[in-house]
Amino acid sequence: MGKELIFEEAKDAILKGDKKRAEEVARKAIGEGIDPVELLSSGFIAGINHVGEQFGIGKLFLPDLILAADAMKSVTEICSSALPQDKIEKKGKIVVGTVEGDIHDIGKAIVVSLLQANGFEVYDLGRDVATQKFIDKALEVNADVIGSSCLLTTTMEGQKKLEQELKRLGLRNRFKTIIGGAPVTQRWADRIGADAYAEDAADGVRKIRALIAGKK
Numbered sequence: 140m141g142k143e144l145i146f147e148e149a150k151d152a153i154l155k156g157d158k159k160r161a162e163e164v165a166r167k168a169i170g171e172g173i174d175p176v177e178l179l180s181s182g183f184i185a186g187i188n189h190v191g192e193q194f195g196i197g198k199l200f201l202p203d204l205i206l207a208a209d210a211m212k213s214v215t216e217i218c219s220s221a222l223p224q225d226k227i228e229k230k231g232k233i234v235v236g237t238v239e240g241d242i243h244d245i246g247k248a249i250v251v252s253l254l255q256a257n258g259f260e261v262y263d264l265g266r267d268v269a270t271q272k273f274i275d276k277a278l279e280v281n282a283d284v285i286g287s288s289c290l291l292t293t294t295m296e297g298q299k300k301l302e303q304e305l306k307r308l309g310l311r312n313r314f315k316t317i318i319g320g321a322p323v324t325q326r327w328a329d330r331i332g333a334d335a336y337a338e339d340a341a342d343g344v345r346k347i348r349a350l351i352a353g354k355k
């Protein structure tokens with residue numbers, strides 16, 4: 140089967156919230172040698188974004204969103220475990236989490252997998268993470284970078300609060316910060332004073348690499 144057709148199938152399986160089919164498509168595609176990152180971005184993520192749009196205009200409802208998210212989680216795991224691991228050297232320590240009040244963690248999971256696959260040491264704090272928890276962990280492990288994810292416009296304040304707290308505690312120069320998530324932009328990063336913004340997981344890896352290179 141052609142690549143484009145597989146991506147369409149992947150998208151459709153997420154759109155229908157059909158976990159079993161989504162898993163089948165993922166395994167089959169990987170078995171055929173398709174790049175798991177491309178499969179995610181051109182197939183499954185395209186599907187979940189479409190689900191989000193349909194939900195936004197009232198054509199899909201919360202139960203549909205939950206089914207699609209469940210399927211998405213499962214294929215994210217399948218794709219992540221198929222990533223070739225770069226274990227040659229540890230390239231830096233990253234603390235990652237989804238901000239307080241926000242339980243969206245599919246995108247963050249992709250970022251974590253891709254960072255790990257690229258040889259970074261990742262401390263994943265999960266979702267609904269309080270500002271202080273990001274800071275405590277970063278201090279504990281002596282992190283290079285703190286990455287925060289946010290999917291709701293109402294929780295974006297959490298990313299701002301992190302910047303403010305780091306400043307207040309005199310720690311702003313000790314860690315680099317990167318932010319991501321669908322409603323987040325470069326403009327928001329500039330406004331709150333984050334060191335970088337990433338559009339997607341691959342961009343995140345690139346930017347984090349640059350941030351760490353700049354530190355040394």
Ligand code: B12
Nearest residue numbers: 191195242243244245246286288291292319320339340343
């Ligand atoms: C799946 C989903 C859910 C799932 C989440 C399951 C889970 N475990 O994550 C469930 C069903 C639980 C859910 C709940 C809700 N959701 Co919701 N959800 C979505 C949906 C459809 C997809 C999100 C997603 O997974 N995208 C796919 C991933 C791969 O993309 P991503 O997260 O953007 O991540 C990529 C990049 O942004 C970047 N990135 C992300 N984070 C980071 C971090 C770093 C450090 C870096 C470098 C990069 C990076 O890399 C990722 C990979 O490439 C979005 C729609 C959308 N377009 O975003 C709505 C959406 C975010 N949800 C929405 C809403 C309203 C809700 C609810 C309030 C609904 C309700 N009435 O209860 C609740 C809120 C719960 C809460 N307190 O958090 C709205 C938000 C509107 C707004 N303006 O804020 C959206 C936009 C839907 C819509 N169109 O209305 N949701």
